[in-house]
Amino acid sequence: MTTRSFTSALLGGALATCLALPAAAGNPLDIGFVYQSPVSDVGWVAVHESARKQLEKEFGNRIKTRVVQDVKVGPDGARVMRDLVGSGSGLVVLGSFGYMNDGLKLAADNPATQFVHASGFKQAANFGTYNARWYEGAYVVGMVAGKVTKSNKLGYVGAIPIPDVVATINAFALGVKRSNPAATVTVVWVNEWFNPGSEREAAGALIQQGADVIGSGFQDNPAVVAAADAKGVWSVGMFSDLRKSAPQKLLTSITHDWTPHFRQVVTDTLAGKFKGAPYMGTLKNGGVGLLEWNAAVPPDVVAMAKTAQADIASGKLVPFAGPLKDNTGKVRAAQGAAVPDAEIAGMNWFVEGIQGALPR
Known part of the structure; x- marks a missing residue:
């Protein structure tokens, strides 16, 4: 495996750009991973890295993987994708929503290369998507948050503000409302996936306004939960186990696992059977999960949460029901x-109980 930082040398054309040809018989499948944030121990990229490393263990010398990290959406991202394809990647994993349109164009120009894209809603014959219903977990967490708040301000x-993030926050607010109709949720946007300084400031501002439960909405680092823990405020993590960063007051984390889907994608690509299709992780199929609850959460509240989680998985409870x-x-x-x-996939509005508006 080669890990590459996003450097001017790479952007300068260190990799030739050309139409990718299928790997010759006996050659390993070259898989390129493109991330919008730096590789770290926790967060969105860390979950991808866990899956990538597992693929290397399972497939051995049948594959080789490369990573390009901290790649901004736009011209830089498009160039990195082209460079990976031009240097032989037969499968490219695009780990950010913003890579969608450039990735689709590259897929159309390189039909022999397969692509999978995070959080997108457009597919092609050689361009699949992978996503998760984090909102299912967020609804359950909201129910617990509504029970532990003392200020009724979360x-x-x-x-x-892409649909995945909006839907997750909306579901959290609906869960809060279900268990505590008097509570409200205030949202602050930082408009970046990775900016620990701005995220700490946003969490601090919410705490100053009286919020005693703070959710981390798709941050690729633990800054939000760490800031809350330092103030003795409950927090909700995202993607990873963040208890090291918030050892006292982390309620739980909404987690996901891409390994089963990526395993199938690699298997299909090696067999020449790849199809550009959508994948959705859920509570039912294990693609979405919840970290064990903080020991300070009352047993009856934990029982309530476990029942709700099971009911969502079975279809008995629908988070966005009327x-x-x-x-x-x-x-x-x-x-x-x-x-x-389809409307959840394009969600651009806040539910009743959320204070504020979406950026336009």
């Missing part, structure tokens, strides 16, 4: 109905 630090209004009063789902999956 906060969420949002990264970038009657449901947004925070402007518009009806989004009538009684007996639910917000359709």
Whole structure:
């Protein structure tokens, strides 16, 4: 495995750009991973890295992997993708929503190369997507947060307001409302995936406003939960086990695992059977999970959470079921109905109970 930083040398064309040809018989499948943030021990990229390392163990010399980290969306990202394809990658993992359009264009130009893209909603014959219903876990966490708050003020630090992030925050707020109708949720956006300084400031601002539970909304580091822990405030982590950074007050983390899906993608690619299709991780299939609850959470609240988690997995409990209004009063789902999956995939509105508006 070769790990590469995003350097001017790479961008300068250290890798030739050309139409990729299938790997010759006996040659390992070259897999390129492109990340929007630096590689670290926790967070979004860390979950990808865990899956990548597991693939190397399982497939051995049948594959080789390369990593390009801290790649910004736009011209830099497009160039890195082209360089990977041009230097022989037969499978490219695009680990950020913003890589979608450049990735699709490259896939169209290189039909012999397969791509999988995080959080996207567009597919092609050689361009699949992978995503997860983090909102299922967030709904359960919201129910617990509504029980442990004393101020009835909760906060969420949002990264970038793409639908996945919005849906997760909305589900958290709906879970809060289910267990504590008097509570409200305030959201602060930092508009970056990785900016520990801004994330700490956002968490601090919410705490100053009286929030005593703070959610970390897709940050690729533990800054939010660490800031909350330092103030003795409950927090909700994302992606990884963040107890080292918030040893006292982390309620839980909403986690996911890409390994089973990536394993299937690699298997299909090696067999020449890759199909560009969507994958969705859920509580039911194990693609989404929750870290064990903080020991200070009352047993009856933990039992409530476990029941809700099982009910969501079975389909008995639907997080975005009606009657449901947004925070402007518009009806989004009538009684007996639910917000359709297609609308959740493009969610750009806040539910009732969230204070504030989405950036436009």
